[in-house]
Amino acid sequence: MKLAIQINEGPYQHEASDSAYLFTKAALQAGHEISRVFFYHDGVNNGTNLTTPPQDDRNIVKRWSELATENELDLVICVAAAQRRGIVDQGEMERNGKSAQNVADGFRISGLGQLVEAAIEADRLVVFGD
Numbered sequence: 001m002k003l004a005i006q007i008n009e010g011p012y013q014h015e016a017s018d019s020a021y022l023f024t025k026a027a028l029q030a031g032h033e034i035s036r037v038f039f040y041h042d043g044v045n046n047g048t049n050l051t052t053p054p055q056d057d058r059n060i061v062k063r064w065s066e067l068a069t070e071n072e073l074d075l076v077i078c079v080a081a082a083q084r085r086g087i088v089d090q091g092e093m094e095r096n097g098k099s100a101q102n103v104a105d106g107f108r109i110s111g112l113g114q115l116v117e118a119a120i121e122a123d124r125l126v127v128f129g130d
Helices: 016-029 040-045 060-071 078-084 090-096 113-119
Strands: 002-006 033-039 075-078 107-110 123-127
Touching: 002 016, 002 040, 002 060, 002 113, 016 033, 016 040, 016 060, 016 113, 033 040, 033 060, 033 113, 040 060, 040 075, 040 078, 060 107, 075 113, 078 090, 078 107, 090 123
Parallel strands: 002 033, 002 123, 033 075, 075 107
Antiparallel strands: none
C-alpha cells in the first residue's frame, strides 16, 4: 500500500510526531511505500535543526532525518507555515533577507501542492494531530 503522511503538531508539545514516526517506521518495515511525509501547521517545527533536546530525551528531529536517509523519504515542510514560525531554507533565507537557514538534514521546504499531490497518488493519507 502506498501511504502519504501528514503531521500537524510540533515535536514535543503533542504525541502526534512520535506516533507518526513510529507508524511510518512500522509501515516501511511491513513493506508499505511512503510517498511523502508532509509537515503542516506546528508540525513544521519537526524540521528545524535548532532543536536541542536534553541528552536523556529523544531527539525527534534527528530520528526523522535518519529515517529519511535510510529509506529515501521525502520530508516536506509547508513553506507558509514554516515562514510564520521562523523556519527557512537557503532559498527562503536569501529571498527574505534572513541571516541563516535552519532546515534540518533530510527535510525540504515546499508548498501545499506537495501535500495534494501526495494525497492523490497515495492509497491513503494518514493525518497525525489536529
